[in-house]
Amino acid sequence: HFGLWDRGLLRAGYAADVVVFDYDGLDHVATVDDPHHYARGVEHVLVNGTLVVDDGEHTGARPGRHLRRA
Numbered sequence: 001h002f003g004l005w006d007r008g009l010l011r012a013g014y015a016a017d018v019v020v021f022d023y024d025g026l027d028h029v030a031t032v033d034d035p036h037h038y039a040r041g042v043e044h045v046l047v048n049g050t051l052v053v054d055d056g057e058h059t060g061a062r063p064g065r066h067l068r069r070a
Contacts, residue, residue, distance in 0.1 A: 004067065020044040 006014045025041035038056065045053035050063040 002067075016046055016049045018044075018046040 007017075008014075010016055010018070020043050021039075022041040022043060027040040028037075029040050030037040038053070038058075040056075042053060043056055044051065047061075048063040048065070050061050051059055052061050052063065053059065
């Protein structure tokens with residue numbers, strides 16, 4: 001629909017966006033007064049196949065990019 005041929009599947013050569021989380025441990029900890037916190041239970045996040053969150057900590061990687069409509 002959007003012309004993003006390299007999305008939607010975990011396959012070599014495709015852009016992988018994956019989140020690994022603990023469903024039972026998932027909880028938000030941010031508040032209106034203190035909003036800068038990741039959700040508890042989110043263990044790993046990969047964006048475009050690059051590890052962005054590892055063991056709940058941001059790695060400093062910023063592999064995301066703006067996607068133009070095809």
